[in-house]
Amino acid sequence: EVQLVESGGGLVQPGGSLRLSCAASGFTFSVFDVHWVRQLTGKRLEWVSAIGAAGDTYYPDSLKGRFTISRENAKNSFYLQINSLRAEDTAVYYCARGELGIGMDVWGKGTTVTVSS
Amino acid sequence: AIRLTQSPSSLSASVGDRVTITCRASQGISSALAWHQQNPGKAPKLLIYDASSLESGVPSRFSGSGSGTDFTLTISSLQPEDSATYYCQQSNSYPLTFGGGTKVEIK
Numbered sequence: 001e002v003q004l005v006e007s008g009g010g011l012v013q014p015g016g017s018l019r020l021s022c023a024a025s026g027f028t029f030s031v032f033d034v035h036w037v038r039q040l041t042g043k044r045l046e047w048v049s050a051i052g053a054a055g056d057t058y059y060p061d062s063l064k065g066r067f068t069i070s071r072e073n074a075k076n077s078f079y080l081q082i083n084s085l086r087a088e089d090t091a092v093y094y095c096a097r098g099e100l101g102i103g104m105d106v107w108g109k110g111t112t113v114t115v116s117s
Numbered sequence: 118a119i120r121l122t123q124s125p126s127s128l129s130a131s132v133g134d135r136v137t138i139t140c141r142a143s144q145g146i147s148s149a150l151a152w153h154q155q156n157p158g159k160a161p162k163l164l165i166y167d168a169s170s171l172e173s174g175v176p177s178r179f180s181g182s183g184s185g186t187d188f189t190l191t192i193s194s195l196q197p198e199d200s201a202t203y204y205c206q207q208s209n210s211y212p213l214t215f216g217g218g219t220k221v222e223i224k
Contacts, residue, residue, distance in 0.1 A: 045204055061212070100209070101167065104208075
């Protein structure tokens with residue numbers, strides 16, 4: 001079964017850091033582009049980051065600098081490092097598989113990040 | 118960034134009705150548009166990709182059309198299990214973007 005499973009969410013104080021993980025199974029992870037998408041408390045979906053099969057990375061301008069995506073093909077996993085967390089980063093974070101021109105065809109169930117003192 | 122404008126933001130329809138949701142892109146994206154369905158507390162689920170291709174396992178009452186800047190998701194005969202929020206998403210270029218969502222309710 002093709003599957004993505006997130007972990008690493010939780011309650012973090014403003015200014016703190018967090019590393020989210022996504023474990024892939026059921027497909028050849030190394031050949032796919034993968035993404036992080038978050039759903040903010042107002043329910044809007046926001047694309048956060050992508051990493052290509054070749055390791056190329058992408059971010060929206062609004063999130064560049066605080067977010068870092070990486071992958072470890074040997075472990076069929078990818079990660080999102082978030083630094084200097086703010087209240088507005090509170091969201092459900094989903095990992096997803098997807099290619100340009102196709103869209104995101106596999107989604108994890110999500111992990112919740114809450115930034116609060 | 119490419120902006121996606123969905124309409125309506127919500128709708129209420131009866132079982133068996135034909136439902137249409139539109140998504141307009143701020144610039145041309147060829148056919149690189151996907152539609153996702155999301156139920157409360159669940160992850161989004163891909164319904165349509167490449168504007169009109171039905172994802173495997175998705176009921177045939179769902180269809181997509183359009184290219185360039187104007188796109189449509191149609192549910193030919195609304196079923197109770199179709200009550201959900203629907204999002205369009207462009208995959209033409211980075212940064213990827215989503216529409217604001219359309220909440221579909223059953224009367």
